[in-house]
Amino acid sequence: MSDASKVEIFDVEAVNAARTRDPLYAARKKIFPRRVDGTYRRLKWAVMAVTLAIYYITPWLRWDRGPHAPDQAVLIDLANRRFYFFFIEIWPQEFYYVAGLLIMAGFGLFLVTSSVGRAWCGYACPQTVWTDLFMAIERRIEGDRNARMKLDAAPWSAGKLGKRVLKHGVWVLVAVATGGAWVFYFADAPTLAVDLFTGRAAPVAWFTIAILTATTYIFGGHMREQVCTYMCPWPRIQAAMMDENSLTVTYNDWRGEPRARGARRAAAAGQVAGDCVDCNACVAVCPMGIDIRHGQQLECITCALCIDACDAVMEKIGKPLGLISYATLADYQANMDLATDGGTAPIDPRKTHDDSGGLSDKVASFHLRKLLRPRALVYLAAWVLVGLGMVFVLMGRDRLQVNVLADRNPQYVVLSDGSIRNGYTVKLLNMVPEPRVFTLSLDGLPGAGMSITGIDDPAAATSYTVEVEPDRLRTLKVYVSQPRDAIAGTSQHFTFAVDEQGGMGESASYRATFDAPAEAVQ
Amino acid sequence: MAEKQIDDVTGTATTGHEWDGIRELDTPMPRWWLWVYYGTIVWALGYVIAYPAWPLVNTATRGLLGYSTRAEARAELDAAEAGRADYLAAVAASDIDDIMADDALRTFATAAGAAAFRVNCVQCHGSGAQGSAGYPNLNDDDWLWGGTPEDIRLTIAHGIRYEPDPDTRWSEMPGFGDVLTATEINRIALHVAAFTGGAGDADADALAEGEALYLDNCAACHGDAGEGSHDLGAPSLRDAIWLYGSSVADITRQVRSPRHGVMPAWQDRLGETTVKELAVYVHSLGGGE
Secondary structure, X not given: OOOHHHOOOOOOOOOOOOOOXXXXXXXXXXXXXXXXXXXXXXXXXXXXXXXXXXXXXHHHOEOOOOOOOOOEOXXXXXXXXXXXXXXXXXXXXXXXXXXXXXXXXXXXXXXXXXXXXXXXXXXXXXXXXXXXXXXXXXXXXXXXXXHHHHHHHOOOOHHHHHHHHHHHHHHHHHHHHHHHHHHHHHOOHXXXXXXXXXXXXXXXXXXXXXXXXXXXXXXXXXXXXXXHHHXXXXXXXHHHHOOOOOEEEEEOHHHHOOOOOOHHHHHHOOOOOOOOOOOOHHHHHOOOOOOHHHOOOOOOOOOOHHHHHHHHHHHHOOOXXXXXXXXXXXXXXXXXXXXXXXXXXXXXXXXXXXXXXXXXXXXXXXXXXXXXXXXHHHHHHHXXXXXXXXXXXXXXXXXXXXXXXXXXOOOOEEXXXXXXXXXXXXXXXXXXXXXXXXXXXXXXXXXXXXXXXXEOOOOOOOEEEEEEOOOOEEEEEEEEEEOHHXXXXXXXXXXXXXXXXXXXXXXXXXXXXEEXXXXXXX | OOOOOEOOOOOOEEXXXXXXXXXXXXXXXXXXXXXXXXXXXXXXXXHHHHOOOOEOOOOEOOOOOOOOHHHHHHHHHHHHHHHHHHHHHHHHHOOHHHHHHOHXXXXXXXXXXXXXXXXXXXXXXXXOOOOEOOEOOOOOOOOXXXXXXXXXXXXXXHOEOOOOOOOOEOOOOOOHHHOOOHHHHHHHHHHHHHHOOOOOOOOHHHHHHHHHHHHHHOHHHHOXXXXXXXXXXXXXXXXXXXXXXXXXXXXXHHXXXXXXXXXXXXXXXXXXXXXXXXXXXXHHOOOOO
């Protein structure tokens, strides 16, 4: 006879049992943001219009630079290694201006983020702008939140297929236009446009358009908030730039909690009720699909659409606006202390309200003046200084440069009359799109003369006329010789002086060295 | 397995690992991340099929695209060669003075000549063409056989004292050790050194005797005033450049038993075009006439 009671039962479970095992991967949950109107939505439309206009129109702006340079206002000419920006022309060796721009962008981001949080993410980031555009298209074709959810859940039908094909078709068109506009920054836009439509454009143009079309369609149509949450480093970095005086989108639970769907009924039952009616409008409109009432979180791009949604509800029920608002952590904490007696009691919204249901005078609220704090001013000063420095350097920068490379092998040559000759490679950079004529002369080497290979000028001894093509570098082989009795040392310094004839009258010089053997020194 | 630990703030499970009170959240990866990973695998498979990938015993799989780095390098070299072809043809068809007169052609020939020089000439003339004792410096303006582009071309083409080439430049200074006495040779050396002020405090009688001996024995080739002759390859004795030294002792030795450098003819080895390019390059070194 078997007796199960004699068997010891172990209290153990498999380590990989389904009950204790968390999934390694989570599927994306679809988000169906509801349409919302309000101040911030209108601001976002405006920012979108401006940024998209800049992006699409810029390559088509013209800027007359004369017959020797392209007339496109903004052009990155990779083949000729030139960057044109309106009146500015950048040569590759002047690329440090771009470093200056990046430093300015950095300080600008510090300033904006420390003052108003992730405003870049919420309003101006291309990911946000294009996602917003894609959502607007989606809403126009498939309807608002509820209609879209219904359509998504519906079985496939001709109507659903039609809407989906239309939606993705328009998305692809927008994506192609996005990638298509990008390549215009790298070539003459009107010419390239004709080449694109006639199929004669360079393969790299098609390739670039294809890649940008794919990324725009995938990021704007399909991945959306996943890009911000999982792919972008900025949410992590910007979080570190904020402090207790930075404005950020905040749910003011010191006046909202405890939530109550029926405030009157709750009051009648003797319960305390906050301003939040738990309508979830803030969640429904959120493009990131989060609940701002959980507090500040990584996913929040501070687009402020929940503020618009909540304000509309507060207006409807006659409560003060700003249950969700831009607020600083310091103000929030002060109000929280007010509502909870310094954290000793649960939130009592009555402490932050006056008798008529409005907000109490003791509630701290944000004032623009608070943006003017030392931290922001330091960032602003640094930003302005770098900017002014760039402008200053840019205005006074050389459009004529001279580089000299002395021959090293041999360092000097003894000529038949005993004089010593040194060879130099002189490079003249004419950095404006006009042909220019320069005088290259020798200065400070007694008795010396020079000759330039390829330039025959019988009268010249210490001074030559040199023409340089527009926007080009001219390399000259220059030989300098000094009579033996004039040699004053094994290493004498002298100057190559370059002076423009006419035009801007620009000049440049290079201090060079003349080498001689010790036995030639008197 | 330990009890699942849940983070209070996020409500997410932690991995159970803890560093100074900080616990690592065990957030699940987004599913699309996995797809991207699979996508890279698919891409890799396509790559292996399209491009050379698997090493075999003596070779490797070729890939459907038939790509090879060697073929790519070959194509680039061919393109470079094709780019040069027009210039090379023009250099071959032009005579050297026409090359010198044409800016683009001269620039091309100078660069090509420089490359050929580094391979064929630097062994004697030095990497900077600066020469050394017995090997002429090509940078200076002193030329034994003439310094015009055509003179230089001829010298390179046929060499100097190069017996196999019937057109080679030829001259040979006799050794005077068997003809004159040591004193006479010394007198000549004093006179020659005096051309450039190198005779020191030699007395006038010795110099006069040296001049008479010089006019009898040397002036036929080197000229009455020591100016030399390009036609005979006789060096100028009046300038600052001395192939075998400028001291009285150096000159004495050279008069007694002269040394003669030999330069091979290059035309048969390098071809006419390269010889022209070399001549243009050497002329460009600064001393050309």
